[in-house]
Every structure is written in C-alpha cells, then in structure tokens.
Amino acid sequence: MEKARGRRWLVRTLITLGVVAGVFVAAVGGVFAWLWTGADVSTVGKVRFANRMAVPPLAGSTVDKDGTRVFDLRMQTGETEFKDGRPTPTWGFNGGYLGPTLRASRGEQVKVRVRNTLDEASSVHWHGMHLPASMDGGPHQMVPAGGDWAPRWTIGQQAATLWYHPHPHGRTERHVQRGLAGMFLIDDERSKRLALPSRYGVDDLPVVVQDVTFDGAKLDHGRFFLANTGFLGEQTLVNGTLDPYLEVGDELVRLRLLNASTARVYTFGFDDDRSFGLVGTDGGLLEKPATMNRVQLSPGERAEIVVRVRPGERTVLRSHPWRHGNGWEKRFNGGDDSFDVLELRAAKTLRTSPALPAALGAPELPRAEDSVRGRHFELLQSGINRRPMDMGRIDETVVRGTTETWTLRNGGDVTHNFHVHDVQFRVLAVNGKEPEPALRGRKDTVAVPMGTTVTIVLRFDGPADPDTPYMYHCHLLRHEDEGMMGQFVVVDEGQRAGRPPAHAGH
Template structure:
C-alpha cells in the first residue's frame, strides 16, 4: 500500500505540474495576444505615393508602366529591409483615370517568382482581371487593356498568384487606382491629391532583425498579424495639413487584420464613400470597420493648431477566442494629423453625393448560397480547372453568404460592385449601403447581397470570389465563376499561362 501511495503521489505531482505548465502556457499566450501602440510618438512624415504619369496614344489610350521589382527600404533608421514594390522599393504609384478612359497597363516582372497584378474593384473583361489565371513569369511582361466604365471610386491593385498571394502582398506589392467622373469632379469635396485628399494605405507589420517577419502567431487562425502599423510604407507617420476639412482614402491593405477606425478623441467624421464609390449622402459616424481589401473615404474637420490621431480601436470579432487571438483586442495609433495654426476654409459637404449604380433585389432571377469555411467555400477548396458557378450576362442574382466556422472571414467578388441587402436578416448599417466589392462576415453571421453581371461574356475565362483574408485564400478558400450569354454554357478553363513576352 505504501508503494501504491508513493506512485499515486508521484502521478498527482506530475499531473499538477502538467496542468500548471499548460495553464501557464495558455496564460502567456493569452497575455501575449493583445497588442497596443496607443500613445506612440509620431516621428516620421507620411509618404504620399506619387501619381503615375501615363503616356497618351493617338487614340487617347492612357498607358501606365508598372515594374515589379525587389529592393531595400529603410523603414527604421540605419536598417535596410529587403522589400518588393512597383516602380520602386515598396508599394507602387497611384494610378488615376476617368470614366470613359481607355487604359493600358504595361507590366514587367523583374522578380525571381511568377506573380500577377489584379485590379481590385475594377469592372473589366475577365482576361484582363489579373487573377491567378493571368500570371506573369520572371522576366515576362503583360499589357491588359480596357475601358473604364464605372463611377468615381478608390480602387487598388495587388498580386493574386494562387497559393502565394499573402506573401507577395506582405512584401509590398500594392498600390491605389483612383477613378474620377464628371459628377464627382463638380462636388465640393477635398480633391487636391496629397494636400487635402490623402491616400492612407494601412498595413500591419512585424520586424525580425532587418527583415519582415512573415510568420503567423500561434493560435491566430486568421493569418499574419503584426505588432505595429504603417501608412503608405511609413512607420509612426504624421501629416501636416493646412485645410479645414481633410479627405482620407482609407485602404486596409493588411492581409488578415480587421481595423475599427476612429479617432483617439472619438470625434465624429463623415463617411462619403465605400469600396465602389460615393454614397448617396454623407453618413456621420465615429467608427468605420474595414476588413482586408475594403476601402472607405472619410472627411474629418480640423481645428487650427490641433493634432488628431487616427486610431484602430478594439472590437468584437465574434466570440472571446476569436476576438482575443485574431486581433480584436488590439489597438493601434495609426496616423497623426497636424493642423496648421491657420487653416484654409473648406466648403460644407454637399447634401447629395452620388447615385450608386447598384442592382435592386427585385431584379434578382436566382439565389445562390455560399458557406464560408477555412477549408473551402461550400465545402470545396479552390481548383484552378473547375468552374464553380455560371452566371448569365445582364442578369441580377442574390447571393447569401454564411460564415459556418466561427472564424473571421470576408467575401470579395471580382468584376462587380454589389448591394448589401441584409446583415443577419436586418437592414445594413449606413457604411454598408453603398457600392461594395468586399464585405466582412463575422463568425456564425450571414450577409445577403445583390449582384448584377454586365459582362462581357467569356465562358472560358473565370473571375474569382474568395475570402480576402489572404492566408485563407491561399489555403483554398476561393471559387470561380464565368459570365455567359443567355443559353450559353461554361467552357473549359484555359490553363494558366505565364506571360513571358510582349
């Protein structure tokens, strides 16, 4: 009996030690999961990506040149970090065109890896979309051409190679593509690029020595989560402004992090545009949530001599686990606006802004359901040679999106701007009532959207729909659809071809 007692004592001690170790490990993971840069010192002037200067051909086509290249950037004084960029060491220039413009973008890949360039939010032929089927090999070129036919909006461009999108975007391949039209040009909105109309490309980063750390935190199933943020490639950025009202074109260019943007003093601002362009009317708010790939344009009113800090506030990402380990408890001071002692007066915002060109639910001819899980959409991981959905040109459909696994997801559809009809069966909030191409779908929630497919038809070349948390996309959380004429069937998906020449 004494031997048995000794054995039981030893086993109990081992069990207690294991429980303590596991509990201690979990406590360490729990406390380490929360990140905050609140109170940061803003010490670097925010870079503003240059506007690309196109050449104009005889027929009026605006031709832009983009070169994907490797480089080094001194994010922190005295340390050179290896990076990728377009036409430079990190990120890319801002492209700008007007509705009705014919555009061509001549892309050259000088990297050691095959990549692509996707025009996120753009309505254009599938063969020009820059998805995983339009790859550009190392040393290769590609020159997509299309006519801009959509309202003024803040779009962006980034790589889309199947399986490596997260890595390519994280290294720095991204830029903004701004569209203008006659209506927006007449509105009294701030519109001097880099002065009172500012691109704000937000990314979270983590450094390991002189390199970007591309690893994922333990327990963080959403993908890469950094411990600090950059704006336009600038750490701890500030921007001096000289106007009473400033327009911020917010782009969440992070690969997994969801931001809850507001200001440190909880001041209200005006939301004037979402992914696909201007809202009907400005919406006053003090918070705007953007998941990866989403954009929003806000106008903030400044007072002479003050400093206003753009902050990402903590938010609920579903349940305790998802919120804690996927960044919901984190807070970041993102950008400081420094107002001059004397400000140029700005006109009041107009009562009416835009007329979003969105489908109506009553026009829908079909409803499709999409179950979102990390393992795939509707239970199937992405396959490059499989057409998942076939839609008819000129028709409107209703798509019901359901997050079935509790983890944060969002949903991006190529080529179209859709209308959000419902969020969990209720009318969407104001920030979701404009044109959208990407929508956040929290765990165990549902979103209903209306989409109109205006073509052109191409039964052999697909567009994508996918989760824009890029780690999930790379794992296979993506599907393909083709647009066909009435009565036409989907064809055979063309084998991806890397463009290696002109």
C-alpha cells in the same frame, strides 16, 4: 503481506501520477494564462510620429493616337529604410516599396504595360474594377519572371477608390506583404462637380494601412501559433511610412482609407472620438454623407472619410478594438488590439473648406427585385462550400445581364470576408436586418464575422467569356492561399461554361 505491499505501491503510484498530472495541468494553465495576458497588441501612446507620411506619386501616363491612356508598372525588388540606417529587402511597383497611384476617368480606355523583373511569376489584379475576365489579373493571368503583360479596358464605373495587387494562387499573401500594392482612383463628371476635398496629396490623401513586424532588418511574416487568421503584425505603416504624421492646411481633409493588410481588421476612429463624414465605400460615393466616429475595414475594404480639424491642433487616427468576435478571436486574432496609426497636425491658420454636400448622388446598385436566382456560400477555412480551390474547376456559371442574390454564411470558428471580382454589389441584409450606413454603398468586399449571414445582390454585365473565370474568395490572404476561393464565369444566355486553361504548378 504481498497483497498489502502491492496495494500500497499502487496507491503511491497513483498519487505520484496525480501529482505529475496536476503539475502538468497547472503548467499548461500557467502558460496559457501567460499567453492570454500577453497576446493583445497596442501602440496607443507609444508612437513618436517622427516621420512625415509619404504620399504615393500619381503615375505618369501617355495618350495613344486612339485616345487610350497608357500607364507603365514595373514589378521589382528593392530596399526600404523603414527605420533610419536599417535597409529592409522589399518589393514594389516602379520603386522599392508599394506603387504609384493610377488615376483615370470614367469612359476612358486605359492600358497598363506591366513588366515583371522579379525572379518569380506574379500577377496584377485590379481590385474593384469592372473589366473583362482576361484583363482581371487573377491567377489565370500570370506574368512570368522577366515577362510582360498589357491589359486594356474601358473604365465603365462610378468614381471610386480602387487598388491593385498581386494574385498568384497560393502566394498572394507573401507577394502583398513584401510591398506589391497601390491605389487606382477613378473620377467621373459627378464627382468632379461635388464640393469635396479633391487636391491629391493636399486635402485628398491616400492612406494605405499595413501591419508589420520587424525581425532585425527584415519584415517578419510569421504568425502567432494560436491565431488562425494569418499574419498579424505589431506595428502599422501608412503608405510605407513608420510612425507617420501628416501636416494639414485645410479645415476638411479627405482620407481614402485602404486596409492593405493581409489578415488584420481595423476599426478606424480618432483618439478624441470626434465624428467624421463617411462619403464613400469600396465602389464609390454614398448617396449622402454618413456621420460616425468608427468605421471597420477588413482586408481589402476601402472607406473615404472627411474629417474636420481645428487650427493648431493634433489628433490621431486610431484603430480601436473590434466590435465583433468571441473571446478567443478577440484575444488571439487581433480583436483586442489597438494602434495609433497616423497623427494629423493642423496648421495654425487653415484654408477655409466648403461644408460637405448634403447629397452626393445615387450610387449605381443592383436591385433585389430584379434577382432571377439565389446562391448559397458557406465560408469555411477548408474551402467555400467545403470545396478547396481548383484552378481547373468552374464553380458557378452566371448569365450576362442578370441579377442574382448570394447568401454568405459563416458558421465556422474565425471571421472571414468575401470579395467578388468584377462587380460592385449591394449588401441587402446582415443577419436579416438592414445593413449599417457603412454597408449601404457599392461594395466588392464585405466582412462576415462568425455566426453571421450576409445577403448581397449582384448584377453581371459581362462581357461573356465561358473559358476565363473571375474569382470569389476570402480576402484574408492566408485563407485564400490555402484554398478558400472559387471561380465563376459569365456566359451569354444559352451558353455553357468552358474549361479554364491549364497552368503548370497550380
């Protein structure tokens, strides 16, 4: 009898546990289903386009007696009204949010006097610029709170759309999100002769795109717990403008697109799928315009596109869902998201624009046949080549004047990208195949989706500095901050790498 009662008790207990487990699994499944169905973000058809797009002013400059062009940048706190009557605490250069556009020509010597009025140290990195390592503005060139820094260098590269932003080790994402960013345009004689839209703020426009989420009157920089890319916002800003529109008075408009978000990938196109001419990438103009209706930019990448508008029409620059990524990444890391970014409003009568040139000139790119060495980089969130960033460790040493082939492999569980300081590289292959047109120009940042191998060719023209490293890193800034970064130095033939300076707090 006792044994029978014991068996019945055991059966009832197992049934009860089974029911509880079933309810728990069903509840978890229901929560996951709810998260899955609600994880994508879309502002398509919901944006009012009520605010005129701000255009960052061109930075003023002076010219020293020796011909050096001098700019001044002040890192400061401020408040910005993204929404009427609701000031938001922000950071900026020479103002409350973002910074002016610096502009110089190839061959000019420039100096930028940086003043940090923030209550913490930061830096200013010249993203895409070829310059000495000590002037690069990475984590080894910190500007203390209340301090100054005045890098100078000679512009020695082709016309391009570059940008500047902070690079403090472990805090880059936060500093960029608060608003510290701006464009740096380079001109050269060839670009000045081409019949491209070139009137800044009229038919040649900076388009700095960021994603944001507002928590009351504050910018929310949290992240969705199922996302492993970093912060993903629910709205987009263009040049710091929420719900922006742009009045267009010319048949052709040149948009200099910059993905200044910290983690989000954008696939830019238009709401009516019209085609546009891609004329430039990160480091300058393509050999000839490429006609397309989509261009994908990961954080830090740039693209110059020229779009034709018709009198009186309106069209919307839109970010469409990604082309790459598995189901998890598309749903929880922004791949399924879509945004109405900017409305173009064409005047009823438009100024005539010349047709795009058939040729733009050969970009200066390193040649694969000149490569003297190969290197391999495994991209993992735990660290490139499984080594987290160490400020005191030189990871790679390259010889000035040589060309190398680097293989980038992402076998992990999330999309990464790869940015190299100082150089503009050639993308030789993606998964062994010729790259698409948007990857055939000069690049300093390239997306490397999951399961992808990208081969790039780089030439290191110095100057040599064995003690001061440049960086290479994932430009999804949360990944960078958490250690997905390495360092290389440029040395002369026969010279050995030195040791970076010590930094308190790193």
